[in-house]
Amino acid sequence: MNNNVATVLQITDIHKVLGGKEILRGVSMTVDKGELKILIGPSGGGKSTLLQCINFLLPPDQGRIFLDGSEVHFHKKAELYRYRQQVGMIFQDFNLFDHLNALDNVSIALRKVKKIHKAEAGDRAYHELERVGLSDKTDLYPAELSGGQKQRVSIARALAMDPKVILLDEPTSALDPELIGEVLRVIVDLARSGMTMIMATHQIGYVKSLTNEILFMENGRIIEHGPPEKLLSADADTRCRGFCEMLKDLVREP
Amino acid sequence: MDWDFYGQHLIPALNDGLWISILLILPSATGGLALGILTGTIRTFGPPWLKRIGNFYAGIFRGTPLVVQLFILYFGLPNIGIYLSPYAAAVTGFILCSGAYQSEYIRGGLSAIKRGQLMAAKSLGFSSTGSIFWIVLPQAMRRALPGCGNEIIYLIKYSSLAYIITCIEITGQARDVATTYFRFTESFFVAGLYYLALVSIAGIALGKLEKKLYIPGFGKQH
Ligand SMILES: Nc1ncnc2c1ncn2[C@@H]1O[C@H](COP(=O)(O)OP(=O)(O)O)[C@@H](O)[C@H]1O
Ligand SMILES: [Mg+2]
Numbered sequence: 001m002n003n004n005v006a007t008v009l010q011i012t013d014i015h016k017v018l019g020g021k022e023i024l025r026g027v028s029m030t031v032d033k034g035e036l037k038i039l040i041g042p043s044g045g046g047k048s049t050l051l052q053c054i055n056f057l058l059p060p061d062q063g064r065i066f067l068d069g070s071e072v073h074f075h076k077k078a079e080l081y082r083y084r085q086q087v088g089m090i091f092q093d094f095n096l097f098d099h100l101n102a103l104d105n106v107s108i109a110l111r112k113v114k115k116i117h118k119a120e121a122g123d124r125a126y127h128e129l130e131r132v133g134l135s136d137k138t139d140l141y142p143a144e145l146s147g148g149q150k151q152r153v154s155i156a157r158a159l160a161m162d163p164k165v166i167l168l169d170e171p172t173s174a175l176d177p178e179l180i181g182e183v184l185r186v187i188v189d190l191a192r193s194g195m196t197m198i199m200a201t202h203q204i205g206y207v208k209s210l211t212n213e214i215l216f217m218e219n220g221r222i223i224e225h226g227p228p229e230k231l232l233s234a235d236a237d238t239r240c241r242g243f244c245e246m247l248k249d250l251v252r253e254p
Numbered sequence: 255m256d257w258d259f260y261g262q263h264l265i266p267a268l269n270d271g272l273w274i275s276i277l278l279i280l281p282s283a284t285g286g287l288a289l290g291i292l293t294g295t296i297r298t299f300g301p302p303w304l305k306r307i308g309n310f311y312a313g314i315f316r317g318t319p320l321v322v323q324l325f326i327l328y329f330g331l332p333n334i335g336i337y338l339s340p341y342a343a344a345v346t347g348f349i350l351c352s353g354a355y356q357s358e359y360i361r362g363g364l365s366a367i368k369r370g371q372l373m374a375a376k377s378l379g380f381s382s383t384g385s386i387f388w389i390v391l392p393q394a395m396r397r398a399l400p401g402c403g404n405e406i407i408y409l410i411k412y413s414s415l416a417y418i419i420t421c422i423e424i425t426g427q428a429r430d431v432a433t434t435y436f437r438f439t440e441s442f443f444v445a446g447l448y449y450l451a452l453v454s455i456a457g458i459a460l461g462k463l464e465k466k467l468y469i470p471g472f473g474k475q476h
Contacts, residue, residue, distance in 0.1 A: 057373050077381065085379035095374035098471055099393045109378035112388050143471025154374075161378060 014063035041217035088158030088166035128156035148179030216240035271427030282348035290356020315354035340421035363398030
């Protein structure tokens with residue numbers, strides 16, 4: 001076990017079979033406090049599956065996960081629920097609770113999971129919405145919000161739980177191009193303020209300067225990893241660079 | 255017109271019946287809805303063995319006539335030592351029958367909820383039961399509300415079958431008056447108006463409830 005106090009999350013040798021196919025074939029990584037890890041790679045490479053395994057939305061078939069140095073026993077329900085409170089998750093398609101306004105989306109887990117009193121939970125939720133620039137949208141329902149606003153509410157919802165690490169699964173890829181910026185700005189702010197994060201994304205340009213490790217994932221494995229200047233430098237002969245060049249040709253970054 | 259017949263016989267009798275009808279409908283509607291929510295949830299999210307029990311129950315009660323169910327409850331159960339009063343047998347039958355139908359609407363509402371809602375709830379640390387109760391059911395209920403409301407309207411009308419097992423509500427009273435005075439048309443016509451009033455009141459109440467529960471993104475005014 002790693003004794004380094006700065007390590008927040010460690011995962012070792014995660015395997016996952018879905019529909020008879022081995023989607024994750026031994027994935028390991030160590031995430032230190034305040035670090036932003038970027039997960040990149042072709043679609044179908046297993047990024048979403050990996051992130052869902054990390055908070056056991058999909059239970060891994062094999063492998064171990066440690067939070068702050070202690071192993072997570074996901075078969076013990078109480079332990080699993082406690083662990084998930086500490087690991088935020090941002091989904092590609094937001095998954096805001098459709099029947100709750102922005103404020104209640106952020107406060108419901110505080111009230112029903114953390115059992116925090118309604119008034120206090122509401123204050124906290126308001127504060128988090130303010131942080132993502134939505135203090136004037138607290139009463140609106142998901143159907144009344146734009147994609148970018150929805151994703152920012154979902155970030156506020158994750159932040160309200162005081163997570164030790166946040167997993168972001170292509171947080172901007174379901175957004176119209178003109179809305180990507182507002183969400184990325186929030187994520188950049190979070191990274192600067194020292195939030196620990198693992199983010200699957202193709203918007204590499206925006207966050208390149210904030211990460212010290214890019215993980216390139218293909219066919220269920222991390223086949224390359226290293227600092228962006230190493231993987232993406234002009235003379236680097238890496239799959240990762242080839243992939244990013246190709247992305248650049250396909251989509252212009254905001 | 256013979257006002258004495260209405261004022262002294264038919265209306266007082268129907269008013270007595272109305273009271274019984276209300277005593278039948280209120281617990282049957284709430285009990286049926288509660289049973290339907292429970293069964294619908296089990297049939298959608300329960301473990302396989304419970305799902306099978308739920309499906310079997312709903313299949314039986316949706317697949318057989320209500321009159322047959324009432325006969326079995328009232329005339330059949332005494333054979334195994336269970337004696338129900340006409341009222342208890344009727345309410346039990348209505349709850350079981352209505353619950354089976356309500357579970358269909360709830361199940362439809364539940365399966366319309368996107369998987370991501372459950373994933374988001376779990377990722378925040380909600381237990382399975384907690385995510386269903388706080389996140390999925392409130393949405394499913396709103397989607398199922400028109401169907402569930404309809405079932406309550408049906409229930410008001412099929413509550414008239416209680417008289418068959420001698421629980422004398424509106425229809426039973428009308429029938430007694432009709433046979434005593436040999437005035438079938440008027441008796442049943444006025445009884446029909448009583449049901450129409452009940453159904454209208456229920457319809458208005460359900461409409462109010464739908465408006466109260468309205469949330470952008472759900473229901474008709476999309
Ligand atoms: N429930 C499932 N059953 C079978 N195959 C699945 C399931 N979920 C995902 N997959 C497959 O797993 C592979 C990896 O998917 P995913 O983790 O979504 O990749 P990425 O997020 O990198 O695009 C894909 O080939 C996908 O078809
Ligand atoms: Mg994905």
